[in-house]
Amino acid sequence: MKILFYFGHPAQYLFARATIKRLRNKPDFEVVILIKTKDVLENLLKTDGFPYKNILPQERGRSKFHIAWSLLKRNFKILPLLLKNRPDLMIGTDASIAQLGKLLNINCISITEDDYEVIKTLGDLTYPFSNTILCPEICKVGKWENKKTGYKGYMKLGYLHPNVFNPRFSVIEKYKLPAKYVILRLAKLTAHHDFGVKGIDSFFLDKMIFSIKDHGYLPLISSEDKIDKRFEDYLLRIEPSDMHHVLSFSSLLICDSQSMSVEAAMLGIPSIRYSDFAGRISVLEELEHKYALTFGFKVGREDDVLQKIQKLLVQKDLKEIFQKKKTELLSEKVDVTAFLEWFIRNYPESETIMKFNPEYQNKFIC
Known part of the structure; x- marks a missing residue:
């Protein structure tokens, strides 16, 4: 065949x-x-x-x-x-x-x-x-x-099912990443369905970086497109094949990418989505409202996003809580x-x- x-x-x-x-x-x-x-x-x-x-x-x-x-x-x-x-x-x-x-x-x-x-x-x-x-x-x-x-x-x-993917901590050691870091993923938004869709801009990125650092975490930016030079010190410079290992050991994902939000949920990593697509995609709606693994905010709700960042980063046992949520999800999926x-x-x-x-x-x- x-x-x-x-x-x-x-x-x-x-x-x-x-x-x-x-x-x-x-x-x-x-x-x-x-x-x-x-x-x-x-x-x-x-x-x-x-x-x-x-x-x-x-x-x-x-x-x-x-x-x-x-x-x-x-x-x-x-x-x-x-x-x-x-x-x-x-x-x-x-x-x-x-x-x-x-x-x-x-x-x-x-x-x-x-x-x-x-x-x-x-x-x-x-x-x-x-x-x-x-x-x-x-x-x-x-x-x-x-x-x-x-x-x-x-x-x-x-x-990303455990039968296929096993996170390797050696990848974290290879890039000398700290124990506490947050990934900021910026999508290019050029797909056929992205016309008119807005996500994270430079001004909001500044605010989120300040909040993340203020809580003792290192912000790391992964971007599909070129970014302003003032953010280059935060760029996550890794091999593409290592991305899911790095995501697996992160504390939080913040993005305007729908795809990576689902990936984070599969790994038991909390994610915040800031996009006009919030509330419109069934898979993410299920992950948010049934399994509480991701949180979506439409463009314009910057204050709500910053409050959610603070709430998650100060939460005790954050990783353990979301790993339990992932286990519940996997028990119901093929x-x-x-x-x-x-x-x-x-x-x-x-x-x-x-x-x-x-x-x-x-x-x-x-």
């Missing part, structure tokens, strides 16, 4: 990385990986040593025109590859493979963790052509519910890598099983 994975974001690749390793070790499976340039995606693949093809080496622009033009280019780049080396199944979060899969009668599984209303443009371009939409149970996929296969978990558990490997290896029969007996997935809870 030949499987083609297409990745346009580091989190998408990380979700499937452990599954790809397992499939590559099976004699009856062949895996092909296509990517486009995005953040540290190519760096991660190089580190892991997987063969891949980068079909768009240059990062696209930020305008709607650039996004549409990029989709056309991906279609033209991928089509001849499919005609020459036809896969049995395609997996990814992209309209191009869904559209080309429909054209060439190749099954396509679209993976997502975002609600349709948040990624409406991508959904309209992708879901009509997908055979299956594989996503957490909590996600909403609009009028394509008949194509949805929901699982008890999150995409981030594909690479080992996503084990589930995904089963789902792919047995597709499309696995989809039928999940439709008629969704409790079958409980065998992957451990």
Whole structure:
């Protein structure tokens, strides 16, 4: 069975990385990986040593025109590859493979963790052509519910479940990080669904750094984009592959990144999200209101964020409290890598099983 994975974001690749390793070790499976340039995606693949093809080496622009033009280019780049080396199944979060899969009668599984209303443009371009939409149970996929296969978990558990990931304290020692530090993650906000969305600006960053230092913690900035020179002394300079180990031993994450907030929750690290997306994403709403692992604030509520920072950083046994919350979450969620490997290896029969007996997935809870 030949499987083609297409990745346009580091989190998408990380979700499937452990599954790809397992499939590559099976004699009856062949895996092909296509990517486009995005953040540290190519760096991660190089580190892991997987063969891949980068079909768009240059990062696209930020305008709607650039996004549409990029989709056309991906279609033209991928089509001849499919005609020459036809896969049995395609997996990814992209309209191009869904559209080309429909054209060439190749099954396509679209993976997502975002609600349709948040990624409406991508959904309209992708879901009509997908055979299956594989996503957490909590996600909403609009009028394509008949194509949805929901699982008890999150995409981030594909690479941060304890059966897959073990934090290494040696990484902390390598970078000589202190016992008490807070990560400030600044997203680039250039995705198709980020138009008009605001996050942390320089003025608010100044206030948060002062508050963090005032409580005896070291602020460390991780940014997808260039930052003002006055913040360079706080930059977290590490290998991308070490990021989750550094996050695992942090005391708090503050960010305007939805993705990293979910990652922190999987590791039992409290997070504060400052973004226009607060209150709009089902996965994060569940993590906030059911498991109390993250806290979302819309742009403009700076004072509320500063108060929450103070409340968390002065809380006794902060790490122990949030590790217990993580344990509760894991007791109700599947080992996503084990589930995904089963789902792919047995597709499309696995989809039928999940439709008629969704409790079958409980065998992957451990």
